[in-house]
Amino acid sequence: MIAKRMTNIPKSFIREILKVASNPDIISFAGGLPNPGLFPVQEIQEASNKVFSSDGMSALQYSTTEGYLPLREYISARYKEKENLDISPDEILITNGSQQGLDLLGKVLIDDNDGVIIEKPGYLGAIQAFSMYNPEFYPVSLENDGVDMKELTTIIENNAVKLFYGIPNFQNPSGVTYSTEKREQIAQLLDKRNVLFIEDNPYGELRFMGGTKKSIKSYLPDSVLLGSFSKIVSPSLRLGWIAAPQTILEKCIIAKQASDLHTNYLSQRILYQYLTDNNLDNHISKITATYKMQRDIMVQSINTFFPGNIEYTKPEGGMFLWITLPNGMSAMKLFERAIEKGVAFVPGKPFYVNDNSDTTLRLNFSNVTGENIQKGIEIMSKIIRFD
Template identity: 35%
Template sequence: MQFAERLNNVETSAIRELFKLLGKPGIISFAGGFPDSAMFDVAGIRAATEAALTEEAGGALQYGATEGYQPLREQLAALMSAKGVTGVAPTDLLVTTGSQQALDLLGKTMISPGDKVIVEGPTFLATIQCFRLYGAEVISAPIDDHGVDVEQLEKLIAEHKPKLVYLIPTFGNPSGATLSLERRRKVLELAVKYQTLVVEDDPYGDLYFDAAPPPSLLALSFEVPGSREWLAHCGSLSKVLSPGLRIGWLVAPAELRDRAVMCKQFSDAHTSTFAQATAAQYLRAGHMPATLAKVRAVYAERARAMGAALQRELGDAVSFVAPQGGLFLWVKLTGARGQLQDANVLAQRAIAQGVAFVPGAPFFAQNPDVSTFRLSFATADVAKIEDGIARLGQALRAQA
């Protein structure tokens, strides 16, 4: 068969390929980017499902509008309003099949072969793959502990004139970094100055451990004149409610949103109305605050346990910044005292010791740093985290 040439621009996901190695009994995995299924509010979702079938069965089980199920759009607008986002009406929202579809729709509507896009280095692997699928040249902007380096970002924008800039400002995947308030305002100012679309991906912003993070770019956009017209915001219920519902949304300038709606019509007509009705009932019932409080407490405990175990078991062989939210801990092998500095090698040794993680190189669109790797603390309890990090220490010390 002769396949589309655009498939030559992408490879299968390194993370998905890694999962093929995880069938070994007893293996402890820090590889996935999943929420813990034990944290799902099954009772609340069951009640929401029953309410959807009792109160709005016709709407829940029938075809729906491509833009989204109106009761859910209303609930999502209220949810964002509670987080400081003003001026976003339900009609401003496009409900998507997970935020991943929102990113795909942005790729379809914005990117032509040869266009340049800027992402963080490192960033969400699937975004790199998605944008390359549509023919983009993907350029990395460096980050530090406080998110993207805005001075370097401006230089890259001025030089490359990208079609868009993609950022995960809050508890980034994989870095865990959070963009400072000052830098957030600067990013919005750059969007206006260079008339460049900024895409804010925000699936983790509700998963903070102590103090809430700075307001989203969308919330801040109303303080920076003109920036709202150069900003697209992707949200998701996957990490806080259930990934199986596949509920995400896109807020974008009207012209872009309308084109995204058109492309979504070609893809799936609409996101599952049954899932949308269930999510709407769940949000309407007011369950989310209690669910978030529980999840934040559990993930905070696990993140701290993982950080402490890394310091205890690997010492100066690694460096990292303790995450303040999200699902991930981003680690760098220091090579101190001649120790291993290649995470790909460590990953193979770790599998042999019964523990798995994702090497960092695939998360870079350019200049991959092979000394980095990502650990997820979300799906393992404290005992498994301590056991897994002890095994990781053994893998580090193992002879080649």
């Protein structure tokens, strides 16, 4: 009865963990949730009142598949202002979160057994979305400054690869950011070999230290860039976008029509009103100041409590930190023991394709108070040291 394409789709292990972690007595480093204390609740309420009172009838009507033009113009102007990137509103499609962008791109780009490079560890939502279209995955290891260039070159030189999906800023799950040198090298290599880059950038604006780096699209104008308002305004609005050349975008628009006709128009109108009436940069500064504090507490706690043979990334932005346990230690076992003691995190296993590595884990710091970060890390360290 069930279609073959569903046979090998991984279930979101994280969703399962989140069910356990939603117990308020658990200190949860598991989710990928923004800090709700920073949501602009009142401003969104005011924006929505304004939309209803000024243009309610139109805001409740069907709309275009491409998305609300003023919102696409806003995104286009922001690319120009922040990165000097020329992306016209016609090259932007508003999607139901950037997650839908991944599904649409999979649908229009991936045929059975097409070669798809993905980071190792990789974003689970992309693995899930692309798996639907039955690609041949080629995982490429992440180092502290981006993908392992030797591995990437070998993969590309020895296989028919169609696309490379990566997250160059504060990657999920590892927190790693690609260096400028690696961005340039990747762009050169992909250009030479005619491999499409899909650059997923939901965290790029959440930089709390270090200098901003150019997006890979600025070196490769024909590549694809995904963006999202989930982490900088609110995820429940479900508003993201695909920025892509017309040839790809046209097909995404057709695929989106078949899927949902258009992204929630009311949500787009409210967000646009919010963006018009408020200063997004000021709002993002509040988020990054808080996340920096939370990240610093997590790094300090790890330094204080964890044994010295445990490695961890020190993200310059975003919401995650990645731990590597010494060989022989199991993150799944640590997870089971930690849950008993009231702490949740995500073991690394689901982030790997074709790999059974069990020595890594992801910690989220954006949605945990400073006090609980300290407590949770101390509890984990006791299990690591004495179990």
